[in-house]
Amino acid sequence: MHSLRARLFVFLLALAGLSAAGVAGATYFGVRGEIDELFDYHLRQMALSLRDQGRIADDERAALQNPEFDYVVQVWSADGVALYSSRPDSLREALPPRAVLGFSDVPLDGGTWRVYSAATPARVVQVGQPLAVRRRLAAAAAGRSVLPIVVAAPVVALALWALVSLSLAPLTRAAAAARERNERRLDPLPLAGMPSEVEPLVASFNALLARLASAFEAQRAFVADAAHELRSPLTALKLQLGLLRDAASAEQRQVALDRLRSGIDRATRLVEQLLALARAEPDAPAALEPLDLAALARETVAEAAPLALQHGATIALHASAPAPVAGDAAALRSLLRNLLDNAVLHGGPAPRIEITVERDARGGVRLVVDDNGLGIPPAERERVFARFHRREGGAAGGSGLGLAIVRAVAARHGASVALGDSPLGGLRVEVQFAPAPT
Amino acid sequence: MRVLIVEDDSMIGESLREALRGHGFAADWVRDGRAADEVLATERFDAVLLDLGLPQRSGLDVLRALRARGDATPVIVVTARDALADKVAGLDTGADDYLVKPFELDELLARLRAVERRRTGRANPVLEVADLRLDPATREVSRGGRPVLLSAREFALLAALMERPGAILSRAQLEDRLYGWGEELESNAISVYMHQLRRKLGDDLLHTVRGLGYYAGPAKDA
Numbered sequence: 171m172h173s174l175r176a177r178l179f180v181f182l183l184a185l186a187g188l189s190a191a192g193v194a195g196a197t198y199f200g201v202r203g204e205i206d207e208l209f210d211y212h213l214r215q216m217a218l219s220l221r222d223q224g225r226i227a228d229d230e231r232a233a234l235q236n237p238e239f240d241y242v243v244q245v246w247s248a249d250g251v252a253l254y255s256s257r258p259d260s261l262r263e264a265l266p267p268r269a270v271l272g273f274s275d276v277p278l279d280g281g282t283w284r285v286y287s288a289a290t291p292a293r294v295v296q297v298g299q300p301l302a303v304r305r306r307l308a309a310a311a312a313g314r315s316v317l318p319i320v321v322a323a324p325v326v327a328l329a330l331w332a333l334v335s336l337s338l339a340p341l342t343r344a345a346a347a348a349r350e351r352n353e354r355r356l357d358p359l360p361l362a363g364m365p366s367e368v369e370p371l372v373a374s375f376n377a378l379l380a381r382l383a384s385a386f387e388a389q390r391a392f393v394a395d396a397a398h399e400l401r402s403p404l405t406a407l408k409l410q411l412g413l414l415r416d417a418a419s420a421e422q423r424q425v426a427l428d429r430l431r432s433g434i435d436r437a438t439r440l441v442e443q444l445l446a447l448a449r450a451e452p453d454a455p456a457a458l459e460p461l462d463l464a465a466l467a468r469e470t471v472a473e474a475a476p477l478a479l480q481h482g483a484t485i486a487l488h489a490s491a492p493a494p495v496a497g498d499a500a501a502l503r504s505l506l507r508n509l510l511d512n513a514v515l516h517g518g519p520a521p522r523i524e525i526t527v528e529r530d531a532r533g534g535v536r537l538v539v540d541d542n543g544l545g546i547p548p549a550e551r552e553r554v555f556a557r558f559h560r561r562e563g564g565a566a567g568g569s570g571l572g573l574a575i576v577r578a579v580a581a582r583h584g585a586s587v588a589l590g591d592s593p594l595g596g597l598r599v600e601v602q603f604a605p606a607p608t
Numbered sequence: 609m610r611v612l613i614v615e616d617d618s619m620i621g622e623s624l625r626e627a628l629r630g631h632g633f634a635a636d637w638v639r640d641g642r643a644a645d646e647v648l649a650t651e652r653f654d655a656v657l658l659d660l661g662l663p664q665r666s667g668l669d670v671l672r673a674l675r676a677r678g679d680a681t682p683v684i685v686v687t688a689r690d691a692l693a694d695k696v697a698g699l700d701t702g703a704d705d706y707l708v709k710p711f712e713l714d715e716l717l718a719r720l721r722a723v724e725r726r727r728t729g730r731a732n733p734v735l736e737v738a739d740l741r742l743d744p745a746t747r748e749v750s751r752g753g754r755p756v757l758l759s760a761r762e763f764a765l766l767a768a769l770m771e772r773p774g775a776i777l778s779r780a781q782l783e784d785r786l787y788g789w790g791e792e793l794e795s796n797a798i799s800v801y802m803h804q805l806r807r808k809l810g811d812d813l814l815h816t817v818r819g820l821g822y823y824a825g826p827a828k829d830a
Binding site: 398399401404405406407429432433 | 617619624631709710712713
């Protein structure tokens with residue numbers, strides 16, 4: 171039975187039925203006991219009065235013979251001769267002549283009789299009554315007491331159903347409200363009127379909604395930002411295309427073509443950076459495996475070095491000892507690449523860049539990238555991590571995503587990123603990886 | 609026609625300047641809001657292409673300051689912000705037009721011409737002096753129905769003179785209209801171009817007022 175309502179209803183109904191049966195049973199046995207006592211008292215009084223009376227008067231005899239009279243009276247002499255019996259014709263057997271004195275239950279004529287025997291020195295008086303009479307009366311009394319319950323049963327059942335429904339109404343309400351929520355409607359479910367048993371459920375559901383809403387909002391903001399940012403390279407491309415179209419000489423056409431190519435490079439780079447950032451978002455599925463950050467740094471720097479050297483940069487890499495981290499190689503390569511590109515871009519006319527990968531005392535790994543550029547004043551250091559943030563007077567062509575990617579990749583690896591002053595005079599970026607759990 | 613480009617994206621700024629110069633505009637380019645403020649306060653332009661998201665000072669602030677000075681220089685906002693609220697704010701702050709990036713170069717040029725037409729109070733886009741016709745949109749010039757081929761500089765010089773027939777423009781004013789900053793300029797460039805124009809169009813419609821400058825008008829002895 172999966173419906174809470176049906177289960178509660180059936181259980182409550184069964185409970186109510188059992189109670190009614192219990193009341194009827196208790197009434198029956200209670201009434202029977204009382205009736206027994208009352209009739210026993212009568213039997214005894216009748217027997218005693220007949221015994222003391224000595225003989226039975228004629229009118230009394232007639233009354234005792236009345237077939238509607240339930241009692242049977244018998245008188246015996248002390249030596250066992252039957253002196254009198256009010257036994258009606260319908261009774262085929264007589265009361266047993268020698269009954270125990272006082273009360274006794276005697277099987278007679280297919281039923282059980284309750285008999286009281288009183289004795290004088292000369293005779294014995296017996297008064298008997300069928301127990302069935304008593305039982306009938308007791309059952310009737312019990313029936314009368316249960317009758318109101320039986321009559322009220324449908325009303326009680328209806329009331330139970332209503333009560334159960336009423337109690338479960340907040341659940342129904344919460345379910346209906348939850349059904350109305352979708353990706354466009356994530357406001358919290360109303361908590362007012364929720365019983366304390368349901369409230370924690372609704373509260374956790376609301377917390378989930380809030381997390382979903384902020385995730386959706388972040389996604390939406392990211393897409394809006396991305397769309398906005400893509401417009402600049404596209405604008406440049408359209409203009410460059412216009413220049414190419416209007417080029418009058420072969421020389422102008424060549425210049426326009428070069429410009430168009432650099433515009434396409436820029437758009438491509440922005441799209442790649444956007445993808446890198448989207449992949450590095452903290453909720454992206456993480457597949458971290460053990461790798462050597464020092465080796466990865468050697469590889470990445472070797473790839474990037476030729477271009478950096480063209481810019482007149484000097485690069486030094488200190489990463490001789492293995493630096494084990496649990497990580498995503500592609501993401502970490504992108505982190506290294508972005509730090510390197512930033513250092514080349516902001517390193518001034520003759521950039522000097524030093525990259526250090528080393529294990530620290532606590533068993534974690536430290537990645538430090540120093541440059542000799544202008545650095546970033548402390549007040550601005552938090553802001554530069556924002557998506558699409560470009561520093562004023564910053565080099566052209568940057569996507570404004572580099573540090574955002576660095577931070578997102580670091581966060582996915584449980585690493586922290588700090589900006590500081592470099593001994594080379596420029597910016598120091600320090601990425602601190604926690605010790606790998608062993 | 610002298611145009612100021614206010615744009616922080618160097619790729620866009622550079623291409624825009626080249627494209628405008630190629631179409632006979634004198635184009636200058638500044639990269640931030642504060643520089644735009646300074647240049648607009650000291651120099652005269654026929655139109656401004658204004659980006660909104662600028663370093664130092666936002667484009668809207670630059671526009672507001674410009675209008676607060678009582679300067680009616682036509683301003684076309686050129687921005688990536690395409691929200692209705694941004695457009696309304698831009699136009700209500702005093703922009704004459706609003707162009708959302710990315711745009712086609714041809715559309716920008718057409719809007720510049722439209723702004724120029726409104727500025728000079730003309731409904732007909734074609735400039736005419738006697739039988740000399742100049743169409744800024746198609747860049748076609750004809751004299752008596754016969755097409756005349758002009759270089760970009762010659763065209764710009766003729767357009768400047770034909771915008772207000774009869775008005776005398778000094779050599780300095782004409783140089784301003786034709787050249788952006790840093791463009792190489794021979795001291796006698798304007799008279800050289802005037803000479804070439806007269807050679808191509810005949811010397812009866814373009815006049816020199818010694819010591820003052822030049823103007824375009826019907827032949828005096830006709």
